[in-house]
Amino acid sequence: MHTASINICERMGHSQELSEFKLGTMIGCHLCNKSIREISFLLNIPRSTVSGIIAKWKHWEQQQLSHEVSGVSAC
Numbered sequence: 001m002h003t004a005s006i007n008i009c010e011r012m013g014h015s016q017e018l019s020e021f022k023l024g025t026m027i028g029c030h031l032c033n034k035s036i037r038e039i040s041f042l043l044n045i046p047r048s049t050v051s052g053i054i055a056k057w058k059h060w061e062q063q064q065l066s067h068e069v070s071g072v073s074a075c
Helices: 002-012 020-031 036-043 047-070
Strands: none
Touching: 020 036, 020 047, 036 047
16 A cells, blocks of 8 residues: 555655655545545645645546556556
């Protein structure tokens, strides 16, 4: 699972200011149904940044799922 988070971080092109921990925490909060406003407040990150990261993560996740279904290697 740790490898997947590294790949997400590399592919999302996040700035140096966001650590892998904050990215993972952000996605974890999203998966636990926290709102963008709540995540922004908890991590002290602008709502626009939280929204953008979650959107990129959803797009990345959809690509991974479509590759798995089609049998194409995701790597």
